[in-house]
Amino acid sequence: MxxxxxxxxxxxxxxxxxxxxxxxxxxxxxxxxxxxxxxxxxxxxxxxxxxxxxxxxxxxxxxxxxxxxxxxxxxxxxxxxxxxxxxxxxxxxxxLHHMTRGQLGDAVEADGVDKRSFYVEQQNRIADFANKVHAGEITNAAGEKFTTVVQIGIGGSDLGPRAMYLALENWAKKNNTFKMEAKFISNVDPDDAAAVLASIDVAHSIFVLVSKSGTTLETLTNESFVKDALKNAGLDASKHMIAVTSETSPLAKSDDYLAAFFMDDYIGGRFSSTSAVGGAVLSLAFGPEVFAQFLxxxxxxxxxxxxxxxxxxxxxxxxxxxxxxxxxxxxxxxxxxxxxxxxxxxxxxxxxxxxxxxxxxxxxxxxxxxxxxxxxxxxxxxxxxxxxxxxxxxxxxxxxxxxxxxxxxxxxxxxxxxxxxxxxxxxxxxxxxxxxxxxxxxxxxxxxxxxxxxxxxxxxxxxxxxxxxxxxxxxxxxxxxxxxxxxxxxxxxxxEGVQLGKVLAKRVLAHDTDGALKVYSDLLNI
Amino acid sequence: MxxxxxxxxxxxxxxxxxxxxxxxxxxxxxxxxxxxxxxxxxxxxxxxxxxxxxxxxxxxxxxxxxxxxxxxxxxxxxxxxxxxxxxxxxxxxxxLHHMTRGQLGDAVEADGVDKRSFYVEQQNRIADFANKVHAGEITNAAGEKFTTVVQIGIGGSDLGPRAMYLALENWAKKNNTFKMEAKFISNVDPDDAAAVLASIDVAHSIFVLVSKSGTTLETLTNESFVKDALKNAGLDASKHMIAVTSETSPLAKSDDYLAAFFMDDYIGGRFSSTSAVGGAVLSLAFGPEVFAQFLxxxxxxxxxxxxxxxxxxxxxxxxxxxxxxxxxxxxxxxxxxxxxxxxxxxxxxxxxxxxxxxxxxxxxxxxxxxxxxxxxxxxxxxxxxxxxxxxxxxxxxxxxxxxxxxxxxxxxxxxxxxxxxxxxxxxxxxxxxxxxxxxxxxxxxxxxxxxxxxxxxxxxxxxxxxxxxxxxxxxxxxxxxxxxxxxxxxxxxxxEGVQLGKVLAKRVLAHDTDGALKVYSDLLNI
Missing domain, CATH: 3.40.50.10490 (Glucose-6-phosphate isomerase like protein; domain 1)
Incomplete structure (x- = not known):
């Protein structure tokens, strides 16, 4: 018991x-x-x-x-x-984050599917996509190969994948499995996205938008920032972006993306490095075989x-x-x-x-x-x-x-x-x-x-x-x-500890504040 | 009293x-x-x-x-x-770190000189050097302009200057005072230096070796690492390196460096961002005027x-x-x-x-x-x-x-x-x-x-x-x-808390160990 x-x-x-x-x-x-x-x-x-x-x-x-x-x-x-x-x-x-890399016990069915099969399917779909990008079968509109991958995400969609990328970058270069440079945009500070965009060749970059819910404000804001940059460069954003999200998110079936790969509610952001959240960027950067070894x-x-x-x-x-x-x-x-x-x-x-x-x-x-x-x-x-x-x-x-x-x-x-x-x-x-x-x-x-x-x-x-x-x-x-x-x-x-700040930030942006919050907002010129 | x-x-x-x-x-x-x-x-x-x-x-x-x-x-x-x-x-x-940016009270004489004058002199010498680099008056052996500056230092010779560089990099680019990209090598992990060197054009890089005593083992090791890379590229290292050190250090009057700029024992490493330790790399990266504004x-x-x-x-x-x-x-x-x-x-x-x-x-x-x-x-x-x-x-x-x-x-x-x-x-x-x-x-x-x-x-x-x-x-x-x-x-x-580890590390490298230290050394294959 x-x-x-x-x-x-x-x-x-x-x-x-x-x-x-x-x-x-x-x-x-x-x-x-x-x-x-x-x-x-x-x-x-x-x-x-x-x-x-x-x-x-x-x-x-x-x-x-x-x-x-x-x-x-x-x-x-x-x-x-x-x-x-x-x-x-x-x-x-x-x-279920353990199930993204193996099955330790019983088969688990949820949302009408066997979850281990679901995670393997996503891993395979990503591998297929990454292989096609590396082979030049998936290219930009001009038919040129992508050379850079940029992850747009925050928290668990950023820290884990970024740490893993840095951990393996030199290993991959040494072992000839390095495919594409990866960059990361996370902060809602506009200087973060602007600096990353200034450091890359956007025409040859593929962006991975990562948000489980499809509603993370920082990430959607940075997506818009990137889309503006692509548009200003005369590029079709939908040919440069993929999504990693849950199947029920608004991003899942949008024409805005070349492809969408899925995680689900059973993978917490901070445990998601071995899911599609880490899988897409790491497979594109180092090849799917390297990501499979990591798993x-x-x-x-x-x-x-x-x-x-x-x-x-x-x-x-x-x-x-x-x-x-x-x-x-x-x-x-x-x-x-x-x-x-x-x-x-x-x-x-x-x-x-x-x-x-x-x-x-x-x-x-x-x-x-x-x-x-x-x-x-x-x-x-x-x-x-x-x-x-x-x-x-x-x-x-x-x-x-x-x-x-x-x-x-x-x-x-x-x-x-x-x-x-x-x-x-x-x-x-x-x-x-x-x-x-x-x-x-x-x-x-x-x-x-x-x-x-x-x-x-x-x-x-x-x-x-x-x-x-x-x-x-x-x-x-x-x-x-x-x-x-x-x-x-x-x-x-x-x-739950991250919720109150989000609620109050929305009130500040809606100018629905009083007391101390209003004075701070004034001091910060919002 | x-x-x-x-x-x-x-x-x-x-x-x-x-x-x-x-x-x-x-x-x-x-x-x-x-x-x-x-x-x-x-x-x-x-x-x-x-x-x-x-x-x-x-x-x-x-x-x-x-x-x-x-x-x-x-x-x-x-x-x-x-x-x-x-x-x-x-x-x-x-x-005396406050004196690197002003004089708050009495004139202070030490080592036979007025210290405020000494710090100002170093700042001016750095400004002159940086201006000549930017103007193409100081160049590599082929007469080409330097495009990158690499700081080699650890602790206070790394963290402060690196944080200040990152804080001002985008500001300088926006305000047209950006002169050269800066990189930093700090860790004795050989992958740190190797990765930085792989990311730059060494033929057009100037290296700033920073060590107050001139004896910091990590920094001298990384200097050798860099010198090997310069030699392998057919370059004369002494045309690519400057030193920031104390006047009594072995680096102060060496022919190995294009120039040496001085700090002294009255500037602790962690308080040295406003001294020559920050001054050389920041003046080269952004121009001496920007460094002066910072001061x-x-x-x-x-x-x-x-x-x-x-x-x-x-x-x-x-x-x-x-x-x-x-x-x-x-x-x-x-x-x-x-x-x-x-x-x-x-x-x-x-x-x-x-x-x-x-x-x-x-x-x-x-x-x-x-x-x-x-x-x-x-x-x-x-x-x-x-x-x-x-x-x-x-x-x-x-x-x-x-x-x-x-x-x-x-x-x-x-x-x-x-x-x-x-x-x-x-x-x-x-x-x-x-x-x-x-x-x-x-x-x-x-x-x-x-x-x-x-x-x-x-x-x-x-x-x-x-x-x-x-x-x-x-x-x-x-x-x-x-x-x-x-x-x-x-x-x-x-x-004083950093000393014991240094002493024991030297014993490990000299194979002068017993007990637990010997077993750890064996486990780590030293």
């Missing part, structure tokens, strides 16, 4: 809070530390590994976390989700999330440790620190994924919870972050848990040897050094140069950032966020 | 903590709210205004903050700084920071409110949310500026403090953030104070009318709406759709983002961070 219970009503959570806190400065020192690094690691898909040796856990903590996983019925809840229960209770929707990587990681043994389930384990840090140790934020320039916007995507999913104060029944939920998420690539905000991470008054990511090899492979090491070795040496510096610290009589240590981190290590490992990485964080939502007993799949 | 005392030893701080907390949902409603928005605003330089109506302050709070400003001797400490006292006590250095804006704002009346000193006021939120109300983070795509990397610069300056646990005498200091700083441009992490800001369990920035006009000026409003109006309507939504909230019987409100924000409003307003904005945050450091009685001008 599955029960949805608040975290603070679980016996195992009370037990967890009584487990002695691990002193990282002690356990990570000497040979004991070496043993921990070897022991506290679990394999992920595609050769990745999740290493949590520098987290404040030991066998006692892990035993308590395993009990919590069981009492909170994490595996059962995940099964309910992928077998098609209405887990998004607020919006009364299924949650394969995600599907492989999803399978690991099925493991009931927490120690063999990196997502569940990461989620549990995060809740321990948040709700027992009381840490307010988490930093995501990839030692890979290609992952420069991956933290921004995770910021949305995590904060929009779990930044909630009520449980799934609409009752206020008595504990903190999702933390603030932020991050920048190392080594850049080291020369920026790491000062606070090392010596600030708050402890911020850290999530490192590192790869043994670079993507492009060009390198230089300075002082007997390559840049890639320097990069990796830095992340290894940081983990130990944060955990162990270093005593100094000059308190200004003293490092207390005891600052927990984990690291995901892989051979190379490529489509498969990127897919696995994405699925890891998606599933971690999902498991944390289960632990906090919240609905991670709605976002 | 000036005294450096811990925040919790000040009588006025104890009084502040007893002031009744303002209920924003009440005071920001109705006509009272309208009055607050008009009243709680203070002019900044260049037509900007700092509006703090949606902060949890009223006349009682402000009176207590004014007492705190006085007891903490904020104005006296700023005067000590700009008059040349050794305020950076840890490193025993003067703190003028910063200098004008600096003058406002001299006001002893807190209500006429936006930086002091912002700093005091921030300390109230951090140390009395207990909020752990602050979000910086510019409604301007051009400010896309401004939050990343402020993240370094703030967290590296004030992420400290010891006071300026090296004694542990008993209160929290610098918060986590993060942010993304609106409206993008609205579709990302604002869910947590509206409905999460932690309250995160917000710093909005908005401009009445866009930079490029191209716009489109959809549903009776321009994109720029939509952008501004959104920020106005968000302030009120965060402050007032909205009750709903469905707790999932309920907004508690009471979430404080401020906004800086201007006509347009241009060199002068950007300078004022930058100086605002630099001085805010400085005043907060005074309040917390910490040294905001050193960064």
């Amino acid at each position: 599955m029960e949805w219970k608040n975290l603070d009503t679980l016996t195992s959570f009370e037990e967890l809070s009584k487990v002695a806190e691990v002193d990282l400065t002690k356990v990570m020192s000497g040979e004991n530390g070496a043993e921990r690094v070897k022991k506290y690691s679990t394999p992920m898909a595609e050769g990745l590994a999740y290493n949590y040796a520098a987290k404040k856990v030991d066998d006692n903590t892990l035993a308590a976390l395993a009990k919590l996983a069981e009492e909170a019925q994490l595996s059962e809840k995940f099964a309910a989700l992928y077998n098609g229960e209405v887990v998004n209770t607020g919006e009364k929707r299924l949650v 394969d990587g995600a599907a492989e990681e999803d399978k690991l999330s099925l493991n009931k043994n927490m120690l063999e389930n990196p997502e569940m384990l990461d989620a549990l440790i995060g809740v321990y840090e948040r709700n027992v140790l009381g840490y307010p934020a988490t930093a995501v620190l990839p030692y890979s320039q290609a992952l420069s916007r991956f933290p921004a995507h995770l910021q949305q994924l995590d904060m929009e999913s779990n930044g909630k104060s009520v449980n799934r029944f609409g009752e206020s919870v008595n504990y903190v939920t999702g933390p603030v998420i932020f991050g920048e690539p190392g080594t850049n972050g080291q020369h920026s905000f790491y000062q606070l991470l090392h010596q600030g008054t708050d402890i911020v848990p850290l999530q490192f990511i590192g790869f043994k090899n670079s993507q492009i492979g060009t390198d230089v040897v300075i002082q007997d090491s390559t840049s890639q070795q320097k990069l990796c040496a830095n992340v290894a050094a940081q983990i130990v510096a944060f955990a162990c610290g270093k005593a100094d009589d000059d308190r200004n140069k003293n490092f207390e240590g005891g600052r927990p981190s984990s690291i995901i290590i892989g051979e190379e950032l490529n489509p498969k490992t990127l897919g696995a990485l994405l699925a890891h964080f998606e599933n971690k966020v999902m498991f944390q939502g289960f632990l906090w007993n919240i609905n991670s799949f709605d976002q | 000036m005294e450096w005392k811990n925040l919790d030893t000040l009588t006025s701080f104890e009084e502040l903590s007893k002031v009744a907390e303002v209920d924003l949902t009440k005071v920001m409603s109705g006509e009272n709210g309208a009055e607050r928005v008009k009243k709680y605003s203070t002019p900044m330089a260049e037509g900007l205004a700092y509006n703090y109506a949606a902060k949890k302050v009223d006349d009682n709070t402000l009176a207590a903050l004014a007492k705190l400003a006085e007891e903490a001797q904020l104005s006296e400490k700023f005067a000590a700084l700009y008059n040349g006292e050794v305020v950076n006590t840890g490193e025993k250095r003067l703190v 003028d804006g910063a200098a004008e704002e600096d003058k406002l920071s001299l006001n002893k009346n807190m209500l006429e000193n936006p930086e002091m006021l912002d700093a005091l409110i921030g300390v109230y939120e951090r140390n009395v109300l207990g909020y752990p983070a602050t979000a910086v949310l510019p409604y301007s795509q051009a400010l896309s990397r401004f939050p990343a610069h402020l993240q370094q500026l703030d967290m590296e300056s004030n992420g400290k646990s010891v006071n300026r005498f090296g004694e542990s403090v008993n209160y929290v200091t610098g918060p986590v700083i993060f942010g993304e441009p609106g409206t993008n953030g609205q579709h990302s992490f604002y869910q947590l800001l509206h409905q999460g369990t932690d309250i995160v104070p917000l710093q909005f920035i908005g401009f009445k006009n866009s930079q490029i000026g191209t716009d489109v009318v959809i549903q009776d409003s321009t994109s720029q109006q939509k952008l501004c309507a959104n920020v106005a709406a968000q302030i009120v939504a965060f402050a007032c909230g909205k009750a709903d019987d469905d707790r999932n759709k309920n907004f508690e409100g009471g979430r404080p924000s401020s906004i800086i409003i201007g006509e347009e983002l241009n060199p002068k307003t950007l300078g004022a904005l930058l100086a605002h945050f630099e001085n805010k961070v400085m005043f907060q450091g005074f309040l917390w009685n910490i040294n905001s001008f050193d960064q």
Whole structure:
């Protein structure tokens, strides 16, 4: 019998809070530390590994976390989700983003169709379209090949696909699968669209309009902006645009688009990178085969999330440790620190994924919870972050848990040897050094140069950032966020918190304001 | 008599903590709210205004903050700084970044020269050099004009200049002062340099190597990377490189560079955007006149920071409110949310500026403090953030104070009318709406759709983002961070927290490791 219970009503959570806190400065020192690094690691898909040796856990903590996983019925809840229960209770929707890359359980029928078949069909339709664009069978009106793809979308229709594009751009160039440059227009600030349009050759550009509802004001506004530019260039906009939307949206059957590809209400925006939302732009940019590999990587990681043994389930384990840090140790934020320039916007995507999913104060029944939920998420690539905000991470008054990511090899492979090491070795040496510096610290009589240590981190290590490992990485964080939502007993799949601002913005634009809102509107000259 | 005392030893701080907390949902409603928005605003330089109506302050709070400003001797400490006292006590250095854009007090002599004259001289030397590059008097070996400038630097030599470049790129193009495209190489990840080099025409590129000490390993490594690329292209690297460094650095008089421009030990990296560190790349990209306007804006704002009346000193006021939120109300983070795509990397610069300056646990005498200091700083441009992490800001369990920035006009000026409003109006309507939504909230019987409100924000409003307003904005945050450091009685001008990681990374590269560090090194294949 599955029960949805608040975290603070679980016996195992009370037990967890009584487990002695691990002193990282002690356990990570000497040979004991070496043993921990070897022991506290679990394999992920595609050769990745999740290493949590520098987290404040030991066998006692892990035993308590395993009990919590069981009492909170994490595996059962995940099964309910992928077998098609209405887990998004607020919006009364299924949650099916895993099905865009595989089938973990039962066939799920909705809207009169088998959903796995539906997502595969969209993937195939996109592949066919992209192949025809690359082959010059679909061209602009002058019969010339398209050279650039521009995604128009915001939030989940922007951050995930943009981060994935940047993550694979250099890999694709190196591996000769690079087909078209991609650009992104998201902000309603007119300078965003204007700057992107000034940087491209519109006559050879294809635009992907992404809006599930077909009513996102920012996106429709930017579509008009682009259509104006196409018209001013003497071009027929309908020969330059495709849509990614739901089948019921006004965009779905419009003559304004060369083609429309579909997602549905069961794919939340922030979980949509593996759906047509990511599929169209990534297939056009890198070829459908690369997008398929990305899905394969995600599907492989999803399978690991099925493991009931927490120690063999990196997502569940990461989620549990995060809740321990948040709700027992009381840490307010988490930093995501990839030692890979290609992952420069991956933290921004995770910021949305995590904060929009779990930044909630009520449980799934609409009752206020008595504990903190999702933390603030932020991050920048190392080594850049080291020369920026790491000062606070090392010596600030708050402890911020850290999530490192590192790869043994670079993507492009060009390198230089300075002082007997390559840049890639320097990069990796830095992340290894940081983990130990944060955990162990270093005593100094000059308190200004003293490092207390005891600052927990984990690291995901892989051979190379490529489509498969990127897919696995994405699925890891998606599933971690999902498991944390289960632990906090919240609905991670709605976002009611974005509504009030939209309502008030409409009132401002309609000049239907009074009080403070009217004065702000006047000050801003609206 | 000036005294450096811990925040919790000040009588006025104890009084502040007893002031009744303002209920924003009440005071920001109705006509009272309208009055607050008009009243709680203070002019900044260049037509900007700092509006703090949606902060949890009223006349009682402000009176207590004014007492705190006085007891903490904020104005006296700023005067000590700009008059040349050794305020950076840890490193025993003067703190003179204000002098790169003006002279606020006494002449300061150091290293045998008048420092204001020294900074002006460097600015003039850069202007002369940039003008010659633009005029085609300084060219590549083939006598062809340079078309691209590439900054090689990390941390303060990267984030500030990069954010300023992005902030002004479209403005300069629109106003016909755009001279050369700028690119930035920072990360020791070899893919960073390789990708930038693949995107430019090296034969027509001039590289700016920025390192105060001349020993920053990441930067020297990337310099070698670039030199290899130049050599492989059959080019003489010394005809393509300039250095920005201190006069005592090994780079200062090297034949490897076309020219060297100087900063000194009295300019911290994160405060160096107005020195030669920002000056070289920005003068080359936009012309020296634009850089001079940027300095003028910063200098004008600096003058406002001299006001002893807190209500006429936006930086002091912002700093005091921030300390109230951090140390009395207990909020752990602050979000910086510019409604301007051009400010896309401004939050990343402020993240370094703030967290590296004030992420400290010891006071300026090296004694542990008993209160929290610098918060986590993060942010993304609106409206993008609205579709990302604002869910947590509206409905999460932690309250995160917000710093909005908005401009009445866009930079490029191209716009489109959809549903009776321009994109720029939509952008501004959104920020106005968000302030009120965060402050007032909205009750709903469905707790999932309920907004508690009471979430404080401020906004800086201007006509347009241009060199002068950007300078004022930058100086605002630099001085805010400085005043907060005074309040917390910490040294905001050193960064000892970055040292341990450097030491351990060197050990890894020398294979001089044991324990956990050795195992991590093995896992990462170093």
